[in-house]
Amino acid sequence: MSKYSIESFVNETKENPLERDYFELEKPQLLEINLNNQSVWTKRGSMVGYVGKINFERQGIMSGGIGNFLKKAISGEGSKLMKAEGTGRLYIADAGKRVRILYLNNESVCVNGNDVLAHENSIKSNITMLKSIAGALSGGLFQVKLSxxxxxxxxxxxxxxTLLVTPDAPVFxxxxxxxAWSGNLSPDLKTNVSFKSLMGRGSGEEFQMKFSGNGWVLIQPYEEVYSVDK
Structure with a gap:
């Protein structure tokens, strides 16, 4: 059999039937969620395929109570989540980005709202807002705390x-x-005016997040520009 035959292609790329964890990395950029009469929250538009009987419901703007309503309305977060419920295999992805699975054990993490792909129904999500105009200008104003x-x-x-944060070594x-960062950390936003003056124009580096205390911060080798849903 030729290594370029359709049969070879299917065998190389087909799913692994032995992997049936609730959340499973089928590929580095593809998450498989195995539902057994369960529900899960996923990023709207992330579904690329499914097998079985799964229903999808867009999250209402009022979900989470009036406290989250204004923040969702401003940030567009209210239109970004979708509830998947039923039994079957659900496949989700986001623009070819790499997927990381974390299991929280009565813990909390903060994640940039644009980087939340999915979470179990048992996880509580709350949109948090960095109280600084610098955050709005840099696009990093809204985060989701998952607990x-x-x-x-x-x-x-x-x-x-992952960068470790210690009392004697804050991370910028x-x-x-x-x-993302550990849920016990509350970053401050600072403005580096001298850098802006040196460059003579606006730059992402003029706004920085400062993490102090004990914890960790996850950064990626890419500066992502976030858009607000209309």
Whole structure:
């Protein structure tokens, strides 16, 4: 049999039937979610295929209560989540970005809203807002805090790196390259005016996120520009 035959192609690219975890990386850029009369939240537009009986429901703008309503309306987050419910295999992806699965054990993490791909129904999500105009200008104003016990999936452009934060060594990052950080950290936003003056024009580096305390920060080798849904 030729290595370029259709049969060879199918054998090389087909799913692995032995992998049936709830959240499973089918490929580095493709997440498989195995539903057994369950529901899961996914990023709207991320579904690329499914097998079985799965229904999809767009998240209402009022979900999460009035406290989240205004932030969702401003940020467009209210239109970005979709509920998938039923039994079957669901495949989701986001623009070829790499997928990372994390299991939270009564823990919390903060993730840039654009990088949340999916989370179990048992995970509580809350949109958090960095109270600085610098955040709005750099596109990093809205994040999602995910808390509880269960699986979550986040996405990155390329292979990320985790930087450890200690009391004697704070970490500074570009908001557009910052993907996630430990839930106990509350970053500050600072403006590097001298850098802006040196360059003579606006640049992402003029706005920085400062992480202090004990924890970690995940950054990607890419400065992502975030858009607001209309």
């Amino acid at each position: 509880g016990t269960g699986h979550i999936a986040i996405t990155t452009h390329g292979d990320p790196i 990052t570009d908001p557009n390259a910052t993907v």
